[in-house]
Amino acid sequence: MxxxxxxxxxxxxxxxxxxxxxxxxxxxxxxxxxxxxxxxxxxxxxxxxxxxxxxxxxxxxxxxxxxxxxxxxxxxxxxxxxxxxxxxGAAETPRLLVGHHDLSDAMIDVVQRAQHYLVVLGSRSRDEAYLRTIETVLAARDELVHYRVLFGPPRHQVLADHLLRLLEIRDPHDRSHGLKTLHIGIIEDDPGTPERFFCASESAAIVPVPSVTSAEAFDSGVAFAAGVAERYVDHARQCYAAARKLETARAVRAFPAVRGWPEDTEPAPADRR
The missing domain is CATH 1.10.260 (434 Repressor (Amino-terminal Domain))
Structure with a gap:
């Protein structure tokens, strides 16, 4: 790339x-x-x-x-x-992930292993451990290129706070490594543009799918290896190119206040994105 x-x-x-x-x-x-x-x-x-x-x-x-x-x-x-x-014709066998712990652990593993690219799509993340892992990895690997593309405004305050922390860790306008390393954009709410959710690096991708255990849960996903993962990185780059850039703290704070989730309620598996 x-x-x-x-x-x-x-x-x-x-x-x-x-x-x-x-x-x-x-x-x-x-x-x-x-x-x-x-x-x-x-x-x-x-x-x-x-x-x-x-x-x-x-x-x-x-x-x-x-x-x-x-x-x-x-x-x-x-x-x-x-x-x-x-x-x-990719010589890869996708792996089914069942259970919110397996799905969350797999996404965190993708983040921790990313060396060149880390892309995340979706506006419903509220798993603080997952979001903090992204922040820790970006702080430690300053040449890791990160794309975060939202589909509509953040649905939870923890995601809005995460975006602000990303902007503290990285300056989207910095080119000290020869290229831009932080890309944040938003695809505005549009019935013709379906929201997408996935997490990918250059070597692996996790794509949530409808639950295979329950109509009420969102606890299943598919894991792909490098060949398909690289295509998902490309997918994210294309989404970012079409997105409105959201790369200042002022732009993030301009969103209306969003809801959190009750302290005594575990974050739903559907929102580990």
């Missing part, structure tokens, strides 16, 4: 992707395609980004799939088959 010395876990191939072949058939360089897209009103695509899409190191978002299909005049099933085949 850009700016990091991190080797992808996806298998390599000598085959040239359809996405690269169609560009070479014009013929056009990566830079020429990027300039052409910008002239058509689609800025933000760099040569390195386009190259990563062509090799399958990164998955092209739906937005840019549509842009490239229109640009090249080819259907998505032709241009992006190499990316989708790698996703479905």
């Amino acid at each position: 850009a700016g990091r010395k991190h080797r992808t876990t996806w298998p390599t191939t000598d085959a040239v992707s359809p996405l690269r072949l169609v560009r070479q058939g014009i013929p056009a360089t990566l830079e020429q395609v990027c300039h052409a897209l910008e002239r058509r009103g689609h800025p933000g695509v760099s040569a390195s980004m386009l190259s990563a899409w062509e090799t399958g190191r990164h998955v092209t978002s739906l937005r840019y799939r549509k842009v490239l299909c229109e640009f090249y005049g080819r259907p998505a099933k032709d241009l992006f088959a190499h990316q989708d085949q790698r996703l479905t």
Whole structure:
């Protein structure tokens, strides 16, 4: 990924992707395609980004799939088959997590083992042990890049307090390590944009799923290894790019007061996100 010395876990191939072949058939360089897209009103695509899409190191978002299909005049099933085949062909077996302790422990383990990237999506976190672990890890590893994307405002005060502590630990505008290491954004409440919950690093991801034990509980999840985890990191980066930035204490404090949970009530497993 850009700016990091991190080797992808996806298998390599000598085959040239359809996405690269169609560009070479014009013929056009990566830079020429990027300039052409910008002239058509689609800025933000760099040569390195386009190259990563062509090799399958990164998955092209739906937005840019549509842009490239229109640009090249080819259907998505032709241009992006190499990316989708790698996703479905990952040699990994997901692991089911059942029980709120197992789910919470697995998420904390992902946080503790993160070395390059740590991404968290969701607005309902209220597990203080989990949130404090994130803070401790970020304070100890100043080059660890963290993304936190909310879907609507924080539902609990403990999460709002966590965001303020993140801003005390890191300055989102600091570039002393050559890149930004703290990214906080919010996808505003929108019926057309479903809320998402997951925690991922470059080596593992935990995705909560509907409970397999009870209709009332949210105590189940699926654990993925590095190949899929890297895609979830990419997912979070795309969400952040579309989010309103929330990177000052003033912006966080602007949220209306949010509820806590009673001291004599254990935080619900559904909110360990």
